[in-house]
Amino acid sequence: MQEKYSPAEVERAAQDHWKRTDAYKTIEYAKDKNGRDKKKFYACSMLPYPSGKLHMGHVRNYTINDVMYRYLRMNGYNVLMPMGWDAFGMPAENAAMANGVPPAQWTYSNIAYMKKQMQAMGLAIDWSREMTACTPEYYKWNQWMFLKMLEKGIIYKKTGTVNWDPIDQTVLANEQVIDGRGWRSGALIEKREIPMYYARITDYAEELLEHVETKLTGWPERVRLMQANWIGKSTGVRFAFPHNIKENGQAINDGKLWVFTTRADTIMGVTFCAVAPEHAIAAFAAKTNPELAAFIEECKKGSVIEADMATMEKKGMSTGLYVTHPLTGEQVEVWVGNYVLITYGDGAVMGVPAHDERDFAFAKKYHLPIKQVVSVNDNTYSTDAWQEWYGDKETGRTINSDKYDGLTYADAVNTIAADLASKTLGEKKITYRLRDWGISRQRYWGTPIPIIHCDACGDVPVPEKDLPVILPEDCVPDGSGNPLNKHEQFLNVACPTCGKPARRETDTMDTFVDSSWYYMRYTSPQSDKMVDARNDYWMQMDQYIGGIEHAVLHLLYARFWTKVIRDFGLVKFDEPFTNLLTQGMVLNETYYREESNGKKIWFNPADVDLTFDDKGRPVSAVLKEDGKPLEIGGIEKMSKSKNNGIDPQAQID
Numbered sequence: 001m002q003e004k005y006s007p008a009e010v011e012r013a014a015q016d017h018w019k020r021t022d023a024y025k026t027i028e029y030a031k032d033k034n035g036r037d038k039k040k041f042y043a044c045s046m047l048p049y050p051s052g053k054l055h056m057g058h059v060r061n062y063t064i065n066d067v068m069y070r071y072l073r074m075n076g077y078n079v080l081m082p083m084g085w086d087a088f089g090m091p092a093e094n095a096a097m098a099n100g101v102p103p104a105q106w107t108y109s110n111i112a113y114m115k116k117q118m119q120a121m122g123l124a125i126d127w128s129r130e131m132t133a134c135t136p137e138y139y140k141w142n143q144w145m146f147l148k149m150l151e152k153g154i155i156y157k158k159t160g161t162v163n164w165d166p167i168d169q170t171v172l173a174n175e176q177v178i179d180g181r182g183w184r185s186g187a188l189i190e191k192r193e194i195p196m197y198y199a200r201i202t203d204y205a206e207e208l209l210e211h212v213e214t215k216l217t218g219w220p221e222r223v224r225l226m227q228a229n230w231i232g233k234s235t236g237v238r239f240a241f242p243h244n245i246k247e248n249g250q251a252i253n254d255g256k257l258w259v260f261t262t263r264a265d266t267i268m269g270v271t272f273c274a275v276a277p278e279h280a281i282a283a284f285a286a287k288t289n290p291e292l293a294a295f296i297e298e299c300k301k302g303s304v305i306e307a308d309m310a311t312m313e314k315k316g317m318s319t320g321l322y323v324t325h326p327l328t329g330e331q332v333e334v335w336v337g338n339y340v341l342i343t344y345g346d347g348a349v350m351g352v353p354a355h356d357e358r359d360f361a362f363a364k365k366y367h368l369p370i371k372q373v374v375s376v377n378d379n380t381y382s383t384d385a386w387q388e389w390y391g392d393k394e395t396g397r398t399i400n401s402d403k404y405d406g407l408t409y410a411d412a413v414n415t416i417a418a419d420l421a422s423k424t425l426g427e428k429k430i431t432y433r434l435r436d437w438g439i440s441r442q443r444y445w446g447t448p449i450p451i452i453h454c455d456a457c458g459d460v461p462v463p464e465k466d467l468p469v470i471l472p473e474d475c476v477p478d479g480s481g482n483p484l485n486k487h488e489q490f491l492n493v494a495c496p497t498c499g500k501p502a503r504r505e506t507d508t509m510d511t512f513v514d515s516s517w518y519y520m521r522y523t524s525p526q527s528d529k530m531v532d533a534r535n536d537y538w539m540q541m542d543q544y545i546g547g548i549e550h551a552v553l554h555l556l557y558a559r560f561w562t563k564v565i566r567d568f569g570l571v572k573f574d575e576p577f578t579n580l581l582t583q584g585m586v587l588n589e590t591y592y593r594e595e596s597n598g599k600k601i602w603f604n605p606a607d608v609d610l611t612f613d614d615k616g617r618p619v620s621a622v623l624k625e626d627g628k629p630l631e632i633g634g635i636e637k638m639s640k641s642k643n644n645g646i647d648p649q650a651q652i653d
Helices: 007-021 056-074 090-099 103-120 136-151 201-214 221-231 264-269 280-286 290-299 306-311 357-366 409-422 533-538 553-567
Strands: 040-045 078-080 155-165 170-172 190-199 233-242 256-261 272-275 316-324 331-337 348-351 426-432 451-454 458-461 492-494 501-504 543-547 580-583 587-594 600-603 608-612 618-623 629-637
Touching (some): 040 056, 090 103, 136 458, 136 553, 201 553, 233 409, 256 264, 256 272, 256 348, 280 290, 290 331, 316 357, 409 426
Parallel strands (some): 040 078, 543 580
Antiparallel strands (some): 233 426, 451 458, 451 501, 587 600, 608 618
């Protein structure tokens, strides 16, 4: 025995032993000392983005997994704890622009450093199953799935609304738009319609919702609620306002302005309709109304983020056109509203100011009529200010509604829906808040979409035998659009159908595609199939561990992806994750400087000097490097975007 305890030597000996014996390598169908099959347990942490260094949030996540692994293994289970890298995406492009190096170089360097940190922590990871999303061996299967889904009609192409930076000439993600301006250029962002690929997640909406209740019993209740709310099932009535608005002698949209409402009981209180700025009626009216045309252009500079739409100031302008109320025959004025999205429903809404808070504010602002058509407990209605009971549908009864007077909500909806149906102007319908998943990204660092554009043959899928379509790793983004558009070797290709010169698609896939199935690839490493029989042994996953910030989109897309590959016959289960643990947030202070274009530059707390008041509260901050002041941003979750992570290397050492 050593006379003096040397932790570094003990550590080195332990690490050497683990490596030499493959201590954490897991095999399928392991047996105990009596020859009986061990019970399997698959515990997995959400894979990290290789941002450069681990932070304490990572450490917390993987420590939970590590403790679970060790406890279950000591209790006779065959346990799997794998690790990989969510290696595509925008942060690598941003780093490339800042440092002048290809995203690939930055990414692989970061992976090497972070892996070294994980190994130094002694985490019980089976590194033989490591996957990296930016390698062709992995993203080949993204492309393979894309082609299978395209063939089945689950993926399709249509125009979609995006954020367009007119100076950098590129599409921006929502998080790159700050106060309506591009994060790099400071230019006012425009809404643009461009062709994009979508996945029909809405085809699975009902099953996704049903399984929240029946198959996610091992998930936190608030996550299940978030999933259900995002899917957002609504039962209502879709109906039309007839009109005679014609262009070139032809009635626009066959002479019907369609809307959907969950409050058909208030239909007799409609005092206006609002259409999206991109709606055909708005475009027609703008041709002879320069002021309206200017307003529509202003709307196009707004956000396409749903959360922004909900909180922004509601603006509108009359088109001077009218549609006909389907039950009363009255003329209803059509407005253009900046809050109406062309991508939601039919791009139009009915305005019932008396019983909808948003419509109430809009009507007050533009002096539109407000007509009460629901009474609640004989309360006195006033148009002076909105009151919560105005929107109550549970206890109200219809008034000022002619033949529908005195009906409850349910009776009014059923009766009105039947009357609209008899006029072939409407029907009861179920809709979902959930929208199809736009998987196209107009960026370089992602899985290439396997499509070839041919002037003669149109959009031609890449033949399966030619997969993967390899992403060049030598591009350095400079902020002037997708560098693949300038990469001739990547771009130029012969059409697989006719052999004529053609061009590859330069859009890449949303990185949520990468994280929708990576946990299954862990079960089938180095397989020449997407997943093989080993996946049947390990999946469903017994325990998934990750942050609450992924409670909606990542988990929803993973659930959807699982159902699609089940329908392709690759797996036999409906849901990927039996149990879910969302560990708490790890927080830290934030510090930043704001540039003239509104962009915030964030600085790590380790690089900041603080001055405190007599009660120990920070009152000012300066950057150690230059001694110049910083803004104190408050305490937030540790994240790459806020640069407030703490490198655990000091604790590891």
